[in-house]
Amino acid sequence: MRPYEKDPAAIYAQSFATVADEARLDRFPSQMHPLITRLIHACGMVEIADRLAFSPGVSEAGHIALRGGAPILCDCEMVGAGIIRRYLPAGNDVIVTLNDPRTLDHAKSIGNTRSAAAVEFWEPHIAGAVVAIGNAPTALFHLLDLIDQGFPKPAVILGFPVGFVGAAESKAELAANPRGVDFVALRGRKGGSAMASAAVNALAAGLPEVSNG
């Protein structure tokens, strides 16, 4: 067996140092560096920094929303599972409606996916909320459609749907017209629940692993 690093603080320090060495962060406002660092750390790909679309105020808007108690709306259970609860500044609710018993029937009635149907059940919670999408392009598309129809607006959209059908397109739609909502999104096919959770964790707490080192 080869030797390996076993100290959590050293692992975080080496990891964040690699991001600083290899990723191109200079085009981002400095307040966004913890968010970008955590996104890269979650996927092991420094090159995603070059394909992030964002509104410059997204980190501050997300942090303020969470401190004010805003709920976090996730498109799937994996995103919810990746949110570090002890980082949340106001014991914020983490809400996933994908497995709500009404979702399957509602999907059939609106002619869309279960992930899209689940977004409609966010309505009582979404004004000023943090939305984290880490799986389904149809959830992001349908959210934007609903906002166009007068659905309440969240404070922030974290756009990380993944895959070959609609992921790149839904994030391009968000970046082209964010409907006045602060956002960050990874252009293209890549994404995933780990990035969506990492973005929430960064908005909640930055990089506490550094100061706690």
Add this chain to the structure above:
Amino acid sequence: MRPYEKDPAAIYAQSFATVADEARLDRFPSQMHPLITRLIHACGMVEIADRLAFSPGVSEAGHIALRGGAPILCDCEMVGAGIIRRYLPAGNDVIVTLNDPRTLDHAKSIGNTRSAAAVEFWEPHIAGAVVAIGNAPTALFHLLDLIDQGFPKPAVILGFPVGFVGAAESKAELAANPRGVDFVALRGRKGGSAMASAAVNALAAGLPEVSNG
């Protein structure tokens, strides 16, 4: 708003067709194609096919283990959250010990991470189990170390730790010496819980989205 595909069956069909068109699958045994397809589908990166290390019998070994009721041991909650329970052929247990109350103290006593310490609590379950690692390199390293010390062997290791410190190295160690255990692992820094869950789902059920159209 641009138009987008809303039919789940069409989304799966287009997605799997993209994998078939773009990914290089010919070096894999045909029984592994559903596994590789699901891995690629989970991350949106066809190029990972070129960096997968594997034992040729991994799909069959995993399928047999799960049909026989083997538990699934995960290194973090996100991996567990991504496993589609209705696909599991024997109501298999999904076990995550990372947040076991003993883990933090045990990590200190062994001088390793919480993720590594949590692996030791797999001992009563691991003989013949399916191990899915989607986050922590130290969990994979420590598991291999424990096997070298006589720990019971799982049937299959799904190796997808991610990141800059130990991820590539732990998967290289597994691929160089899998200790007689069937395995699949993505070489390099990339990985993640979505891939680890996808691998479990493939071992459990292949690609039922195709036949269910």
